[in-house]
Amino acid sequence: MLSVAVKLLLRQIDRTAITILMLVPVVALLISSNMVASGYLQQAAVPVNLVQPSSAYVAYQPGSATPSSGSVSYDAFVRIQGSGVSSAVPLLSFPSIVSDGARSANASVLGTNTTTFTETRNSIVSGEVAENGSQADAGAIIAKVLGIKVGDNLTVDAFSRTQTLTVVGILNSTDQSDTGLILPLSSSWALWPQTANKISYVEFVATDQGAISSISKNMTVIREQGIGQIALSFGGQTASLLASWTLILLALSAAAAFAAASRVATEVSQEYKTVRALGARLSAAQALVFYELLLVSGASVLIGVSAGIVSTSILATLLKALDGLSLSPSIDVVQMVVLGTASFLLILAAGSFSLLWLPWKVGEGGDAP
Amino acid sequence: MSFAQTARMLSRKRAIFSLVLILLATSAAFSVTSSIFLSVENTASGMLGESGGTIVVAQGDSRTPFTGTLPLALASDLGSVAGVQVISPEVLAPSTLSNQPVMVLGVDPERFMQIQSPAILEGSPITPNDTDQAMVGETLAKEMNLHPGSEITLVGGVRATIAQLTVKAVFSTGTPLDNEVVAPLWVGDWLRGLSYGTVSILRVEVGAHQNPSQVALQVQRIIKNATGASAGGGPSPIEAYLPIASSLTSLAGLDIQASPDASSAFFSRSLGLSQEVVWLVSALVFLSMSVAIVCVIQEAVFRSRNELGILRTIGMSSRRLSWNLVAVATSVSFVVSVAGLLVGWALLTLVAEFSPIQLAFYTVDPRSALLLASLVSVSVVTVTGFAAAAFSSLRFTQPLTVYAMTLPYQESDPGAISE
Numbered sequence: 025m026l027s028v029a030v031k032l033l034l035r036q037i038d039r040t041a042i043t044i045l046m047l048v049p050v051v052a053l054l055i056s057s058n059m060v061a062s063g064y065l066q067q068a069a070v071p072v073n074l075v076q077p078s079s080a081y082v083a084y085q086p087g088s089a090t091p092s093s094g095s096v097s098y099d100a101f102v103r104i105q106g107s108g109v110s111s112a113v114p115l116l117s118f119p120s121i122v123s124d125g126a127r128s129a130n131a132s133v134l135g136t137n138t139t140t141f142t143e144t145r146n147s148i149v150s151g152e153v154a155e156n157g158s159q160a161d162a163g164a165i166i167a168k169v170l171g172i173k174v175g176d177n178l179t180v181d182a183f184s185r186t187q188t189l190t191v192v193g194i195l196n197s198t199d200q201s202d203t204g205l206i207l208p209l210s211s212s213w214a215l216w217p218q219t220a221n222k223i224s225y226v227e228f229v230a231t232d233q234g235a236i237s238s239i240s241k242n243m244t245v246i247r248e249q250g251i252g253q254i255a256l257s258f259g260g261q262t263a264s265l266l267a268s269w270t271l272i273l274l275a276l277s278a279a280a281a282f283a284a285a286s287r288v289a290t291e292v293s294q295e296y297k298t299v300r301a302l303g304a305r306l307s308a309a310q311a312l313v314f315y316e317l318l319l320v321s322g323a324s325v326l327i328g329v330s331a332g333i334v335s336t337s338i339l340a341t342l343l344k345a346l347d348g349l350s351l352s353p354s355i356d357v358v359q360m361v362v363l364g365t366a367s368f369l370l371i372l373a374a375g376s377f378s379l380l381w382l383p384w385k386v387g388e389g390g391d392a393p
Numbered sequence: 394m395s396f397a398q399t400a401r402m403l404s405r406k407r408a409i410f411s412l413v414l415i416l417l418a419t420s421a422a423f424s425v426t427s428s429i430f431l432s433v434e435n436t437a438s439g440m441l442g443e444s445g446g447t448i449v450v451a452q453g454d455s456r457t458p459f460t461g462t463l464p465l466a467l468a469s470d471l472g473s474v475a476g477v478q479v480i481s482p483e484v485l486a487p488s489t490l491s492n493q494p495v496m497v498l499g500v501d502p503e504r505f506m507q508i509q510s511p512a513i514l515e516g517s518p519i520t521p522n523d524t525d526q527a528m529v530g531e532t533l534a535k536e537m538n539l540h541p542g543s544e545i546t547l548v549g550g551v552r553a554t555i556a557q558l559t560v561k562a563v564f565s566t567g568t569p570l571d572n573e574v575v576a577p578l579w580v581g582d583w584l585r586g587l588s589y590g591t592v593s594i595l596r597v598e599v600g601a602h603q604n605p606s607q608v609a610l611q612v613q614r615i616i617k618n619a620t621g622a623s624a625g626g627g628p629s630p631i632e633a634y635l636p637i638a639s640s641l642t643s644l645a646g647l648d649i650q651a652s653p654d655a656s657s658a659f660f661s662r663s664l665g666l667s668q669e670v671v672w673l674v675s676a677l678v679f680l681s682m683s684v685a686i687v688c689v690i691q692e693a694v695f696r697s698r699n700e701l702g703i704l705r706t707i708g709m710s711s712r713r714l715s716w717n718l719v720a721v722a723t724s725v726s727f728v729v730s731v732a733g734l735l736v737g738w739a740l741l742t743l744v745a746e747f748s749p750i751q752l753a754f755y756t757v758d759p760r761s762a763l764l765l766a767s768l769v770s771v772s773v774v775t776v777t778g779f780a781a782a783a784f785s786s787l788r789f790t791q792p793l794t795v796y797a798m799t800l801p802y803q804e805s806d807p808g809a810i811s812e
Binding site: 169286290 | 425493556
């Protein structure tokens with residue numbers, strides 16, 4: 025039966041060629057999109073794997089909107105310090121109104137271990153680091169806004185209590201502390217008793233995941249650098265877009281395969297009628313048409329896969345040469361085999377479905393199935 | 394035999410339903426694909442805030458617009474260029490907010506409000522002395538339920554630092570900016586890891602009657618000769634609040650470019666995301682679907698072969714028959730392609746509602762380019778229906794031949810039948 029099908033296909037070589045040519049672009053497009061998608065995802069995965077975010081973290085009261093708005097006991101800092109972290113700094117932050125007599129502004133007061141603070145943040149210090157009672161350092165931006173200079177006296181109003189502080193240095197850390205006043209933690213507690221023995225959050229550096237997990241049990245911990253999350257998120261976006269794109273293509277390919285296979289079945293109905301007229305059983309006639317479908321599908325998929333690989337490679341080279349676009353299609357043999365087999369089965373299934381209708385198409389059936 | 398009768402003949406055999414379904418799928422798929430990719434391209438090309446009258450000055454040799462740096466003092470030099478109305482220095486700082494990527498735009502509040510004129514939906518705009526406050530775009534505010542008074546913690550993407558800010562306003566611009574957090578310039582510097590006095594880009598608004606490309610060329614010329622000393626534009630207002638030790642003395646060695654389409658050029662260069670590529674991808678989809686269109690039209694013709702054959706036998710010319718078929722197929726293609734647009738619009742609405750498309754830090758509305766995609770889709774599907782029908786009607790061009798028969802009982806009279 026197979027040899028008869030081959031002979032029939034060869035006898036109608038022009039018709040067979042047109043049918044195969046119609047199926048080839050569908051398969052080639054699937055292969056091509058798969059190569060581009062694989063290449064893109066591989067490219068996207070590289071930066072994600074290269075990303076090494078900083079090991080600096082912030083731990084604060086669970087449920088508070090921001091680290092500064094939280095309030096935990098100083099003991100929390102002591103526990104973190106003793107849990108195997110590389111370094112830790114306690115920070116107490118509260119809002120205040122700072123005035124130099126002529127001008128005033130809203131600014132945060134930051135109580136901390138000033139020496140460790142300036143070291144870990146690589147602060148540029150103009151003057152001295154505040155170390156006792158009524159001394160404070162002004163952040164570079166608040167100093168510029170209010171025109172504060174070393175030696176100036178400032179009034180700081182917080183918790184309905186006004187204190188006078190002497191500025192002994194200007195700190196430029198190029199971070200948010202530049203918009204506030206920095207003073208020793210002990211001074212903050214003494215000047216504003218409402219804050220005694222309290223801190224807002226702890227900044228720490230740790231590479232030991234066990235230590236981080238341990239701290240996370242009692243406090244909210246966030247990493248101070250989000251590059252890892254950004255890279256992961258971008259990779260996810262690309263993968264999602266490509267997955268949607270592939271799904272659209274698969275749906276379209278299915279529709280196209282069904283239409284093309286239906287056409288194959290219709291075109292071979294002449295042979296079907298001939299063999300039926302010669303007395304062949306219905307099953308034998310359908311088998312003949314099925315073999316023809318099998319051969320046409322196999323040839324289409326083989327040529328389609330090859331055409332997809334060749335055309336994508338040529339297109340990538342052309343786009344790189346003409347547009348400078350770096351598109352690196354990737355050939356994954358396993359995926360090619362899976363896609364090729366899936367296309368083959370898809371065309372065959374669509375053709376077989378159409379085959380069921382063949383007796384009715386040629387007018388020898390009763391009621392349609 | 395009229396056009397309507399040919400149409401009835403084709404529909405009687407139900408073959409036309411396959412044609413309608415395939416055309417519907419093709420039109421919907423084409424409009425969805427091209428609309429999504431064009432919307433992505435539109436978003437990408439407006440990321441740096443370009444519009445008809447705005448040009449962007451950025452570091453020419455940086456890999457991305459986000460990673461380039463410029464001296465803030467350059468803004469003073471560009472103020473003297475004829476046609477320049479407003480210069481807005483801006484720092485782009487990729488960050489995260491509640492583990493979600495978000496772009497923080499550090500700005501000089503006064504200049505930003507002048508160049509962008511955003512609609513303030515809630516709260517009041519930030520001012521130069523709002524040290525720890527920010528505005529959020531409408532899309533981001535809706536997504537993260539942010540309102541004036543909300544406290545947010547931004548985590549630096551490039552540098553290990555956090556910025557704890559209070560939302561002061563929610564704004565709307567109808568551009569990708571609606572996905573961003575807009576904060577004072579120094580917040581951008583912290584999160585991006587730049588020293589004060591350094592920015593990512595300068596956004597320049599040109600006068601209403603000026604050609605942006607011409608102004609961009611003049612800006613390039615000025616940059617080449619710039620020294621960094623103020624030449625008439627005056628310092629940016631925010632410089633009064635920045636702890637900048639010394640002003641710039643030379644721009645030597647800096648590769649700085651000015652362009653009306655900086656981000657579009659960047660995305661085209663690095664991601665291949667240009668309109669040409671979008672149409673190429675859509676064309677590939679369409680190529681595979683045109684195979685199906687040809688198949689179903691041939692199928693329809695095949696199923697009606699008896700009726701069409703009778704028409705030829707009773708005298709209808711092959712040309713007339715072909716034109717009738719082409720006219721029916723073209724009309725059906727046009728009507729169904731319009732219906733396919735509705736299907737496409739519904740699909741895109743579902744995508745926008747339930748699985749929004751994200752491009753880097755921005756949410757893309759896949760329907761934003763549907764109009765252009767629709768026009769192209771209807772034209773292409775209709776033309777393909779016409780071409781496929783013309784190809785299928787080739788079988789009618791074969792000459793109708795009636796062979797002489799020799800009847801067994803009348804061998805001496807073969808008859809006089811000929812074409």
